[in-house]
Amino acid sequence: MAVYLPIQETISNLKPDQISGERKNILAPLVSFIQEKVNGNQEIRLNFICTHNSRRSHLSQVWAQAIAHHLNIKNVFCYSGGTESTALFPMAAETLKNLGFDVRKIAETDNPIYSIKYGENQHPVIGFSKKLDSDFNPKSGFAAIMTCSQADGDCPFIAGAEKRIPVNYDDPKAFDNTPQQAEKYQERSLQIATELLYVFSQIKA
Numbered sequence: 001m002a003v004y005l006p007i008q009e010t011i012s013n014l015k016p017d018q019i020s021g022e023r024k025n026i027l028a029p030l031v032s033f034i035q036e037k038v039n040g041n042q043e044i045r046l047n048f049i050c051t052h053n054s055r056r057s058h059l060s061q062v063w064a065q066a067i068a069h070h071l072n073i074k075n076v077f078c079y080s081g082g083t084e085s086t087a088l089f090p091m092a093a094e095t096l097k098n099l100g101f102d103v104r105k106i107a108e109t110d111n112p113i114y115s116i117k118y119g120e121n122q123h124p125v126i127g128f129s130k131k132l133d134s135d136f137n138p139k140s141g142f143a144a145i146m147t148c149s150q151a152d153g154d155c156p157f158i159a160g161a162e163k164r165i166p167v168n169y170d171d172p173k174a175f176d177n178t179p180q181q182a183e184k185y186q187e188r189s190l191q192i193a194t195e196l197l198y199v200f201s202q203i204k205a
Helices: 005-012 021-039 056-070 090-098 149-154 181-201
Strands: 044-050 076-082 102-107 113-117 125-127 142-146 161-166
Touching: 005 056, 005 181, 021 044, 021 142, 021 161, 021 181, 044 056, 044 149, 056 076, 056 090, 056 125, 056 181, 090 102, 090 113, 090 181, 142 149
Parallel strands: 044 076, 044 142, 142 161
Antiparallel strands: 102 113, 113 125
């Protein structure tokens, strides 16, 4: 079954051919990890890690899960975590909603829990902030994808990670409480989506 139509439209407007050679080199180890798992008919476990597990890591987790499904790449399981837990930042959730995801808050606490669906018959991504070694995340055989330079520097070693891949993104938090906030969150979300579309488009079944 397909992803929601608004998400399909968002994906169709992305331009992975415009990604720089430098960024493609940064993304190459992630392509290799996924391809090796596909070749071995193994589960593909991707854990996107940022300091607070509040913005970039969630955007990456959700887009990776949706795009893998959109491109019919099987056995992809996406996670996210942080060096500490805080909360999924509301603007990150709102940005995904604006790009076609069905985002619903299912538990109201200091660290709210969100259901984030990308297709009618697909299991939702459960979005909330958690430490990278949370029981919600895999313990072995996963790629640890570092989405921010601080987490990358703070975590030179990640227990259980089969591969550690730095793919850093600028933090849209820099624009919180400014008139550019929504625009910058969308810009970062679309950058992440574009790069993940490129990654999964390289995979040969």
